Amino acid sequence: MDYENLMEKAIEASKNSYSPYSNCAVGACVLTENEKFYTGCNFENSSFGLTICAERNAVGSAIADGEKKIKAIAIYSPKMEVCTPCGACRQVLSEFQSSEGCDVITLKNNELKIFKLNELLPEGFVL
Ligand code: THU
Secondary structure (H helix, E strand, O other), X not given: OOHHHHHHHHHHHHOXXXXXXXXXXXXEEEEEOOOOEXXXXXXXXXXXXXXXXXXXXXXXXXXXXXXXXXXXXXEEOOOOOOOOOOHHHHHHHHHHEEOOEOEXXXXXXXXXXXXXXXXXXXXXXXX
C-alpha cells in the first residue's frame, strides 16, 4: 500500500473517533512488514485519563492480529495543521518498529510530510 492510501485510511478512521471532551478527532493507520494495515481512532472517556490515542489503538489491532513489525504509520486530525504522535505513542511505536525503522506519515497543507520515528524519538527507552 502506498503512503497516499495509508493516509486515506487514517482520514477515514478519524471519522469514527469518539472525542466528545476534546473535540479533537484523530485517525491512524499502521502498515506492517507483511503489507497488512490496521486502523485506529482515539476514544475518550469521562474519566479523562482513560483516553486511548488513535496510534496506540491501531498498534493494538496489529498486535492482536499477530503483526509485530511496523514499517509506517499515517496519522491525521482535522483539528491540527500537522498531527504527529504524542510522546507515549512514539515510545509504543518504537517497541514495534521494523528493522528498517518506521516512517511517520502526516499531512501538511494537503501534502504528505514524512518523518522517521527515530528523529521524533531520539534516544527512546530500550531494555
Ligand atoms: N490524541 C491521539 O489520538 N493521538 C496523539 O498522539 C495525541 C492525542 C488524542 C487523545 C485525545 O482524545 C485527543 O487527541 C486530544 O488530546
